[in-house]
Amino acid sequence: MQTALADSIRASPQGHEADAILRSCVHCGFCLPACPTYQLLGDELDSPRGRIYLMKQVLEGEPVSAPTQLHLDRCLTCRACESACPSGVRYGRLLDLGRALIEERVTRPLPSRLERYLLRRIVPYRRRVRVLLGLARTVRPLLPRSLRARLPAAAGAGTALQPGQLRRWPAPRHARRVVLLEGCVQPVIAPEIDAAAAQVLDRIGLTVVPVGGGCCGALAHHLSAHEESRAQARRNIDALWPHVEAGAEAVVVSASACAAMVCDYGRLLSDDSAYAARAARISELALDIGQLVAAHAGPLRAAFTETSAASPGQSPLRVAFHAPCTLQHALRAAGVVERLLQAAGFTLTQVADARCCGSAGTYSLLQPELATRLLSAKVSALEADAPQVIATANIGCLLHLRAGTALPVHHWIELVAARLARG
Numbered sequence: 308m309q310t311a312l313a314d315s316i317r318a319s320p321q322g323h324e325a326d327a328i329l330r331s332c333v334h335c336g337f338c339l340p341a342c343p344t345y346q347l348l349g350d351e352l353d354s355p356r357g358r359i360y361l362m363k364q365v366l367e368g369e370p371v372s373a374p375t376q377l378h379l380d381r382c383l384t385c386r387a388c389e390s391a392c393p394s395g396v397r398y399g400r401l402l403d404l405g406r407a408l409i410e411e412r413v414t415r416p417l418p419s420r421l422e423r424y425l426l427r428r429i430v431p432y433r434r435r436v437r438v439l440l441g442l443a444r445t446v447r448p449l450l451p452r453s454l455r456a457r458l459p460a461a462a463g464a465g466t467a468l469q470p471g472q473l474r475r476w477p478a479p480r481h482a483r484r485v486v487l488l489e490g491c492v493q494p495v496i497a498p499e500i501d502a503a504a505a506q507v508l509d510r511i512g513l514t515v516v517p518v519g520g521g522c523c524g525a526l527a528h529h530l531s532a533h534e535e536s537r538a539q540a541r542r543n544i545d546a547l548w549p550h551v552e553a554g555a556e557a558v559v560v561s562a563s564a565c566a567a568m569v570c571d572y573g574r575l576l577s578d579d580s581a582y583a584a585r586a587a588r589i590s591e592l593a594l595d596i597g598q599l600v601a602a603h604a605g606p607l608r609a610a611f612t613e614t615s616a617a618s619p620g621q622s623p624l625r626v627a628f629h630a631p632c633t634l635q636h637a638l639r640a641a642g643v644v645e646r647l648l649q650a651a652g653f654t655l656t657q658v659a660d661a662r663c664c665g666s667a668g669t670y671s672l673l674q675p676e677l678a679t680r681l682l683s684a685k686v687s688a689l690e691a692d693a694p695q696v697i698a699t700a701n702i703g704c705l706l707h708l709r710a711g712t713a714l715p716v717h718h719w720i721e722l723v724a725a726r727l728a729r730g
C-alpha cells in the first residue's frame with residue numbers, strides 16, 4: 308500500500324513503525340471472512356482492511372471524526388485477521404498506534420470518558436474489585452437480570468469440580484521452580500485456577516512460586532492508556548525479577564490474555580534503558596500455562612497413566628473447548644490445550660465456531676450489544692455437540708461464557724487438576 312504520512316508523524320519511531328505496517332498490506336481482503344465484526348455488521352469499515360484504511364487516513368493527517376473512532380472501538384483486538392493475513396500485516400500493533408493517535412485528537416463524550424476512567428481505576432485493583440463485588444452480591448436480587456447473570460459467584464468452598472481440598476496450594480518440594488504471576492481480577496474471582504495450575508505443575512516436577520505483582524497492564528493498554536500500562540509492566544518486572552535471578556525457569560500466567568501481555572513486555576519497554584533488558588528477559592521466559600504444561604508432556608503422560616491405574620473404568624467427560632483469541636492469535640498456541648485435554652482422557656466435542664466470544668477485555672462492557680451477539684453465537688457452537696462442561700483458558704472469556712450458558716464453565720487446568728487428583 309502506498310502511504311504519505313504526515314511529516315510530524317513519520318518522524319517519530321511510532322510513525323515509522325506504523326508506516327512499515329501500512330505498506331505491508333496489499334489490500335487483498337483475505338482477512339475479511341475471519342473478522343467477527345465484519346461478519347456481524349457487513350460494513351467494510353468494520354473489517355480489518357477498512358480499519359487499516361481509516362488508520363492510514365489518520366496517520367496521513369486527515370481530519371479525524373467520532374465515527375472513525377467508533378469503527379476502531381468496535382474492533383475486538385482479537386487478531387484473527389493477523390492469523391488469516393498472507394502478508395504478515397501486524398494489525399494489532401497498528402491498531403495500538405492508530406487508537407492512541409485518535410484518542411489524542413477526538414474528545415469522547417463525558418460518559419464514555421468516565422466509563423473508561425472507572426474501568427482503569429477499578430478493575431486492575433484487587434481490593435477495589437473485592438469491595439465492589441461484595442456490594443453487588445449484597446444487592447444481587449435488585450439487579451437487572453443481565454447484570455445478575457454476569458455477577459461471578461463468591462469464591463467460597465469450591466465447586467463440584469474443585470471441592471475445597473483441591474483448592475490447596477501444594478507445598479514446595481521440587482528443586483525446579485517457576486514463578487506464577489497472579490494478576491488482578493482472577494485471584495479475587497477464581498483463586499481455584501492458580502491453585503489448579505500449581506497442583507498440575509507440582510505433579511510434573513515443578514514448584515510454583517506465586518507472585519502478586521498486579522494487573523499485567525493489558526486493560527490500560529487496550530484503553531490507550533499506554534503510560535499507565537508501562538508503569539504496571541515495570542511494577543511486575545520489579546516483583547518478578549528477584550525470582551528470575553534466583554533461577555526460576557519460566558514466568559507462567561494462567562490467563563492467556565495476561566500471558567500474551569507479559570510476552571510483549573520486551574517490546575513495550577524497549578525504549579526504557581532502566582527496564583529494557585529485564586523486560587526482554589521476562590518476555591523470553593513468559594508462557595501461558597498451556598504452553599508450559601505442553602512442554603512437559605512426558606511427566607504429564609506418566610501422571611495420567613498413574614491416575615488411570617488408580618481409578619479405572621470412569622467414562623470420559625465430554626468437554627467443549629473455547630480457545631481464547633489471545634491463545635490462538637497472539638500466542639500462536641492454537642491446538643495446544645486441546646491436545647492436552649485429549650491426552651488427559653477427556654472427549655473433546657466439535658466446536659464449529661473459532662471466533663471471539665465477545666469478552667475481549669473490556670469489550671463486553673463497552674460494546675455490550677455486539678458482545679452479546681457474539682456470546683450467543685459462541686455458546687450455540689459450544690453447546691451443539693452435547694458437552695457436559697465448557698472449558699477455556701482465560702478468565703475474561705470464562706466469566707463472559709458463564710453469563711450465556713447453563714453448563715458449567717471452567718479453566719481447562721481445573722479439569723486436568725481434578726483428573727490428576729482422582730489418582
Ligand code: SF4
Nearest residue numbers: 332333335336338392
Ligand atoms: S491485512 Fe492482510 S489479509 Fe487483510 S487486506 Fe491487508 S494484506 Fe490482505
Ligand code: SF4
Nearest residue numbers: 342382383385386388
Ligand atoms: S482484530 Fe478481530 S475484530 Fe479487529 S479487525 Fe481484526 S479480526 Fe476484526
